[in-house]
Amino acid sequence: MTMIRCISPVDGSVYAERPAMGYEDAKALVDRARKAQKSWARRPLEERVSLVLKGVARLNEMADDVVKELAWQMGRPVRYGGEFKGFNERSNYMAEIAASSLAPIVVESSDRFERYIEREPHGVVFVIAPWNYPYMTAINTVAPALMAGNTVVLKHASQTLLVGERMVRAFVEAGVPEDVFLNIFLDHDTTSKLIAAGSFNFINFTGSVEGGRSIERAAAGTFTGIGLELGGKDPGYVMEDADLDAAVDTLMDGATYNSGQCCCGIERIYVHESLYDAFVEKSVAWVSNYKLGNPLDPETTLGPMANKRFAVTVRGQIDEALAKGAKALVDPKLFPTDDGGAYLAPQILVDVDHSMSIMNEETFGPAVGIMKVKSDAEALDLMNDCKYGLTVSLWTKDPVRAARLGRELETGTVFMNRADYLDPGLCWTGCKETGRGGSLSVIGFHNLTRPKSYHLKKAL
Known part of the structure; x- marks a missing residue:
């Protein structure tokens, strides 16, 4: 049996x-x-x-x-x-x-x-x-x-x-x-x-x-x-007119909540060059506040991944990115409970590109890459450079601009100033793989x- x-x-x-x-x-x-x-x-x-x-x-x-x-x-x-x-x-x-x-x-x-x-x-x-x-x-x-x-x-x-x-x-x-x-x-x-x-x-x-x-x-x-x-590899795009603090709070939560194991979690982020440095600095501070530990402890804010084999995939993507020139910004000493198994510390990577699996393959863990972009056109090309299409999170004060970009995006749902949410009044759907x-x-x-x-x- x-x-x-x-x-x-x-x-x-x-x-x-x-x-x-x-x-x-x-x-x-x-x-x-x-x-x-x-x-x-x-x-x-x-x-x-x-x-x-x-x-x-x-x-x-x-x-x-x-x-x-x-x-x-x-x-x-x-x-x-x-x-x-x-x-x-x-x-x-x-x-x-x-x-x-x-x-x-x-x-x-x-x-x-x-x-x-x-x-x-x-x-x-x-x-x-x-x-x-x-x-x-x-x-x-x-x-x-x-x-x-x-x-x-x-x-x-x-x-x-x-x-x-x-x-x-x-x-x-x-x-x-x-x-x-x-x-x-x-x-x-x-x-x-x-x-x-x-x-x-x-x-x-x-x-x-x-x-x-x-x-x-x-x-x-x-x-x-x-x-x-x-599968999914949902992107966020932070434009030059975005509410920076709100973008950091929502996108970092979307990238790491539930140990990053969310169907529509944020897995890659593109930030306009005018906000890039500030966004990265605030994001590292935000993620560094997690307490990784036993999920039965009410003080724990980040639990283990569901299985240690899932954590192996995330660690492998991080290691590959670092070997190709990426930089990890979250200090691992802040997370002594990272045991090399299912308990995995969150991580933010910069100096990433689309040759790295952290930017083109599903991660499904508490790690995210952030890239600097100069224009909507560049961001659009990067967001569409993916075999998956579930959601996209756009950050701007201009709904007309967001809708215009949305019509060019290969995705199931376009969010503006929101992420990692399922609206039951809208069809939950995807495209591509x-x-x-x-x-x-x-x-x-x-x-x-x-x-x-x-x-x-x-x-x-």
């Missing part, structure tokens, strides 16, 4: 383990979800929405356990209180727009014809969620999928093994039928086999580029709808349903 284990970054111990389900048992679980789907979809929309929100509320009641479990599983400090702000905001917003997003489009209602388009649930939605924000990334799909009348099978990353189990428990305790929302533990081979067999009607995957390719290969020829959010599809907003509902047209000719 294959065991799926969560190795805690806190101390390297096995924090949790569960047996991986074999193919026949997994297929039977998915069949249960399929059998439950039609009756769930026949329930009034208002009832489905209400039950989802009750599930969200029940999870909030488990906050003390959730926060501690997250610290043990992936290293986020308990002082930050989990992911409930974003989790609740996204759920509540999707509940507010459910009726309007799923309402029929009426083309004609006359004495001769009823012509309209309805949104119909896909059926069984498979959500493969990541470990970095395991509750928020999952709820992006789970909440609207259930509200729209789908049943959901949830598989979480091994690093956050207990999250899916706890989410399903909360929703079932709140009244969602057991077979409507199911958690599953699977290894990669069984996951691929289920997908290749056409077991699901829609798949949403958040994870690595290679993981996304594996999903697409497994689904080839099944015509299963797929939504993918994959960041993936395809979109979640949240009215478009999220549309991606989790299919259109069905009705052309009803009345008898005269």
Whole structure:
């Protein structure tokens, strides 16, 4: 029997383990979800929405356990209180727009014809969620999928093994039928086999580029709808008219919060030459104030990376950049708890360029490179010089200028004077190797349903 284990970054111990389900048992679980789907979809929309929100509320009641479990599983400090702000905001917003997003489009209602388009649930939605924000990334799909009348099978990353189990428990305790929302533990081979067999009607995957390719290969020829959010290398651009202190505060937080393990975290920064020196000086001071340590300690502001192998990648990018002439500005002596393993000190690099992996490959850790630029044109070329496209953070007092640049940027979301945020009213989407599809907003509902047209000719 294959065991799926969560190795805690806190101390390297096995924090949790569960047996991986074999193919026949997994297929039977998915069949249960399929059998439950039609009756769930026949329930009034208002009832489905209400039950989802009750599930969200029940999870909030488990906050003390959730926060501690997250610290043990992936290293986020308990002082930050989990992911409930974003989790609740996204759920509540999707509940507010459910009726309007799923309402029929009426083309004609006359004495001769009823012509309209309805949104119909896909059926069984498979959500493969990541470990970095395991509750928020999952709820992006789970909440609207259930509200729209789908049943959901949830598989979480091994690093956050207990999250899916706890989410399903909360929703079932709140009244969602057991077979409507199911958690599953699977290894990669069984996951691929289920997908290749056409077991699901829609798949949403958040994870690595290679993981996304594996999903697409497994689904080839099944015509299963797929939504993918994959890699990122999100840039910030600080223009000469930016609010310097606000830019430093937001971009440094975006680069290092959650130990830099954010899908839309800031991974590279371009600063106009007139502000460059001041921006770098203030950024180093900002980052140097972190306290790296055990995430269960309420004084800790920066926890370990989720796994020591992730820290190996970040250290490797830093070392490569230094060997090519970059300069590290954060004094490692300020972080004696950096143990060469999962506990990794934050770092700011200058004298960097795009020949260095720290500026062109996903880092997903608390390290960021900063480059000086002379113009919007130079910054635009550098921001687009990347195989990923999730978000861009522009810093200026001029929204017209920001929008003009935004139209030239190869990205999913353009922020002005903000970063590392997911607005549930807007479509969360990416381009290039960041993936395809979109979640949240009215478009999220549309991606989790299919259109069905009705052309009803009345008898005269």
